Amino acid sequence: xxxxxxxxxxxxxxxxxxxxxxxxxxxxxxxxxxxxxxxxxxxxxxxxxxxxxxxxxxxxxxxxxxxxxxxxxxxxxxxxxxxxxxxxxxxxxxxxxxxxxxxxxxxxxxxxxxx
Amino acid sequence: xxxxxxxxxxxxxxxxxxxxxxxxxxxxxxxxxxxxxxxxxxxxxxxxxxxxxxxxxxxxxxxxxxxxxxxxxxxxxxxxxxxxxxxxxxxxxxxxxxxxxxxxxxxxxxxx
Numbered sequence: 001x002x003x004x005x006x007x008x009x010x011x012x013x014x015x016x017x018x019x020x021x022x023x024x025x026x027x028x029x030x031x032x033x034x035x036x037x038x039x040x041x042x043x044x045x046x047x048x049x050x051x052x053x054x055x056x057x058x059x060x061x062x063x064x065x066x067x068x069x070x071x072x073x074x075x076x077x078x079x080x081x082x083x084x085x086x087x088x089x090x091x092x093x094x095x096x097x098x099x100x101x102x103x104x105x106x107x108x109x110x111x112x113x114x115x
Numbered sequence: 116x117x118x119x120x121x122x123x124x125x126x127x128x129x130x131x132x133x134x135x136x137x138x139x140x141x142x143x144x145x146x147x148x149x150x151x152x153x154x155x156x157x158x159x160x161x162x163x164x165x166x167x168x169x170x171x172x173x174x175x176x177x178x179x180x181x182x183x184x185x186x187x188x189x190x191x192x193x194x195x196x197x198x199x200x201x202x203x204x205x206x207x208x209x210x211x212x213x214x215x216x217x218x219x220x221x222x223x224x225x226x227x
Binding site: 004031033035040041042043044045048050055056058090092102103104105106107108109 | 119121124147149151156157158159160161164204206208213214215216217218219220
């Protein structure tokens with residue numbers, strides 16, 4: 001059973017640029033969620049994808065967008081990067097869909113630094 | 116609006132002693148609670164959970180207690196071991212909710 005894998009592990013971007021982060025979900029999981037963890041804080045929900053559609057979104061602006069593919073892998077795209085976007089981005093997969101979330105399997109995250 | 120709060124950013128405990136981590140929540144719709152453990156350069160891993168129909172759940176050295184009236188839960192680790200040194204996150208979810216709300220975490224250091 002493969003876990004959740006994220007790429008890249010680290011990334012440095014310049015303010016105003018765009019970035020794409022990638023995630024492969026755990027085998028058998030059909031739902032992918034993305035979280036942002038800023039330094040000293042807990043993970044904050046960005047959005048969730050189920051059946052290739054966004055079905056829930058946290059308090060993040062539209063420049064944060066995503067995709068889910070038929071194999072359940074996912075991408076997180078952030079446009080017009082700001083310094084405050086510097087954070088650890090965590091991908092989590094689950095078998096929840098639209099039902100209650102009983103917990104995730106997390107990837108190791110992508111550390112994004114915006115300079 | 117932080118609905119899950121872990122007010123102690125750090126905890127230092129001697130090996131073999133008990134570690135007690137606390138978590139408070141404000142959303143009365145939360146009815147399922149989880150603890151995650153995170154090592155540096157790794158993602159959070161699930162540790163233990165509890166449903167609101169219970170007030171205690173035990174798994175080996177780890178026990179979670181839930182006080183619904185106080186909107187408070189705690190994680191007890193007995194005995195603490197050096198490998199327990201990590202960041203611990205409290206998380207909560209509500210019925211039909213697809214997301215988890217996390218606290219800011221407590222860094223536990225177990226001293227030899």
